[in-house]
Amino acid sequence: MSATHPATSLPRSLFLFDSQKLLFSLSSFIAAAITLGISFEASLPRPWWALLTVYVTAQPMAGAFRPKILYRLGGILTGATVSILVVPNLQHAPELLVIVMAAWTGFCIYLAVLDRTPRAFLFQMAAFSSAVISFPYLDDPADVFTTTISRVEEMTVAIVSVSLIHGLLQPWSVTPVIHARAQAFLADAARWTRDALGRRHTPLEYEHRRKLAADVAELGMMAIHLPFDQRPASASQKMVLALQKQLATILPLASAAANRLDTLSALAPLEPALKQLVDDIRAWLARPEQMTYASGHLLAVRCRHLAEERNVPPTWSDLLIASLCIRSAEFIEAHVEGRRLAQQMGSVPVQSDERRGKRRREEFPLARDHGLALLAGLATGTAIILYCTVWILLAWPSGSATAAFAALITCSFATQDDPAPVLGRYLGATLITFPLAAFYLFAVLPRVDGALMMIVTLAPALLTIGYIQASPSLSARALPMFSCLIVALGFLDRFIADFATFINVGMAQVGGIIATIAVAKLFRSVNVRWTARRMLRSHWTEISQMAAPASRFRAAHWTGMAVDRLGQVAARMAVAEGDDALHAADGLADLRLGRNVIAIRRALPTLVTPAQAALHDVLDGVATLFQLRGRQGVLLPAPVSLLARIDRAIAAICADSLLLPTHPALLALVGMRCNLFPAALPARVSRDA
Incomplete structure (x- = not known):
């Protein structure tokens, strides 16, 4: 039978x-x-x-x-x-x-x-x-x-x-297509983050994350068609672009949280409160029906509260925990907001301002x-x-x-x-x-x-x-x-x-x-690896230019372009050979580092003169490193001198007893150190060191 x-x-x-x-x-x-x-x-x-x-x-x-x-x-x-x-x-x-x-x-x-x-x-x-x-x-x-x-x-x-x-x-x-694509992205991002926080990294991890970046870029292309929809749409172009921006931030925030967790776990066993928080976040990600604003808000509050309990002056572990908690809180908030916008697309049709032409149309x-x-x-x-x-x-x-x-x-x-x-x-x-x-x-x-x-x-x-x-x-x-x-x-x-x-x-x-x-x-017959290298070189050159203090930058604009470029690289890396050196170039690590550069530049006016001088040295070192990467098209390792500059900047900020471990510049330096020097020994950051 x-x-x-x-x-x-x-x-x-x-x-x-x-x-x-x-x-x-x-x-x-x-x-x-x-x-x-x-x-x-x-x-x-x-x-x-x-x-x-x-x-x-x-x-x-x-x-x-x-x-x-x-x-x-x-x-x-x-x-x-x-x-x-x-x-x-x-x-x-x-x-x-x-x-x-x-x-x-x-x-x-x-x-x-x-x-x-x-x-x-x-x-x-x-x-x-x-x-x-x-x-x-x-x-x-x-x-x-x-x-x-x-x-x-x-x-x-x-x-x-x-x-x-x-x-x-x-x-x-096109609205149902956008809604379905956004829901699928949120589900995939939640699943990947849950596995990453559980430290169950798969061999296809980079490909999965790059695929998510490609999905984010595609939403912007779909949003262009909304003003031409024949039926009343439940999503305006402005709403879709707002959703796209939220989804674009989910990628670097989730990968940053996973990176800090890996670094912490390599140093010592997690403290019970942090371990319980990570388990609760993973459980929350595993149940889409519970991803409400209330439950997400409670988890984000717990993350921020645990980050604020760190010692002052902090140890290196305190900084890692603060970074993990803050990035987790930001990821949760972005995920909840993304789900809210995605669900709103299935509600009552809206009258978009794009049809009336009253506002300048934003674009991703x-x-x-x-x-x-x-x-x-x-x-x-x-x-x-x-x-x-x-x-x-x-x-x-x-x-x-x-x-x-x-x-x-x-x-x-x-x-x-x-x-x-x-x-x-x-x-x-x-x-x-x-x-x-x-x-x-x-x-x-x-x-x-x-x-x-x-x-x-x-x-x-x-x-x-x-x-x-x-x-x-x-x-x-x-x-x-x-x-x-x-x-x-x-x-x-x-x-x-x-x-x-x-x-x-x-x-x-x-x-x-x-x-x-x-x-x-x-x-x-252009080799896909050649095209991917060219895109990565452009990405590195932009980070170098952004790290120059005199240059202008737009955080949301740069993040959108970086995610879009990461999606383009993903399409080409899917057909590149598995042992190609390009697979070692983690586009999300560069995306996180670029966001760290933005955070440092924003925080410069809030710091005292010695800390500002130390941060300028860090930015100069980052600009030099990525300028060399962009010129040579090779993932050059960061020099030890840059590690010393980052440690001096961390120590200079920690010397100010009025600044908490959750200060944006301090969190950015921690993230930059983890991205560029993942195997480095713990930094000596306390005033007694």
Whole structure:
């Protein structure tokens, strides 16, 4: 009997359909049918381009879908304008025309990679819309104006149709997605902190924490879509950004508490009151239903009370306990506030100020890398020049189509470090779709009469691929399947089934993809470790600049950028080799140290002159260390001289009998010492030492 279970479970997994994915596919198909109907009725010259635009612009979530539509329309108009201005004026200098169009495309990709918001779709669409409009008419640019107008009309009809249909049939909101992501983050953060406080560190600890950082950064991207939600939202953009800031502080606070606990446990057994407090915090984290404001407030009060009971002047153990208790209290408060904001998203809809435009819209800062963006732009421009050079030298009649396809594909995957693997899957999906396209073109469509019957016969293929597009794990394969099927059929104002044309167009598509893969391997196969090192070097350089007392800093802005950069590193470290030296660079330790630098700079005016001078020495040492790390790109160990400076600063502050062990500057120095010198002997900090 047991042998029958696998056989009976297989059909259920095969025929288990998701209703939302089916609705998405049906919405896209209805939009495609309307687009084709309008295109045939208006006698647009390339209805296939309008049909392909429907599936290129369709997105499974309406909240994220609508702003991208607006940006894409703007990008189409921008690309069309550039084509009209450039092509006729340079028609007698094709080499210069190719260089200008390649430079324009590369510049747009540079802006798209640098932006990292939905606004990037404007630059991306401007890049490949100008490419697909211009390249097929480089040999004969006389009709470029008419052609450009036709392409704009076709794409606009498609974008408007898909926007209206998806908005009517699947007006899903981004708010539930944000709510679910925030709840999942809080649960993961609580679980990780509970394990860390129990000193049960796992081999994947760094990866888990970096994944949390990536989730925090993603919330800010989702918040951009809230003003475009069709349904009344129970979360405003301001509320989501406030939640994001709370979640961003949870990471360094929780890891700091775990770090202090590890250091204390290595020195001596925990005192009973502290051990009981840690156990109560772990029990509180294990029961989400008890994470209320009241219970969290009581735990935070206990933490602060235990920290204030330390001796004055304190010992090194007193400072460690004070640091552990204060960071635990701050973590608990941030966690409770985060849960409150997340739960508030499911309450009564709010009227956000962003809709009225009365306040300046806040944004969670994003870490942008001009070097990486410039590399992507240069690679795109160089690739286009190579495509066009091969096309012109070979005098291939379909070379213009190859260049257009290659430019479109290159622009679509320009944001990836190494697009070659994705392009390989793109090529595979294209090849397996050719038999289906041939079946439709030579066996089905010759027997079809009228646009309505053609739409009906295309329904099985379009609905199936549309369902694949709605599946996150398979969506990358849907675009090449749509592209191969639609372009190979070549919908015109009248039906033409020519085998030679079919093969030529197919070779143009495959040739464009292969050329793109070749160029990607030559110019874009950037090692993920190289990219991660570059981001870490930027992070170290910013800490060095922030440690300079004369420089300006914004604590929340820097923390947001550091968390965002940590999330970007996480995506790359997931595919880096396990023994890579980058795994030794704990981004959260650097994040904690940066926050310690901020705390010291804030506390400087509250201290006496000798303590200020000692803290300035510490900041100078930190600035020098991270400046060297940023220049060399290596996790250099902190020098012993910096340890001596930190100890002198701790002793100078402890010499003031009016200052408690919970003073922010003292806690920051303790955290800095634990982060930079985890194996150092205990500091001698009392006045008797």
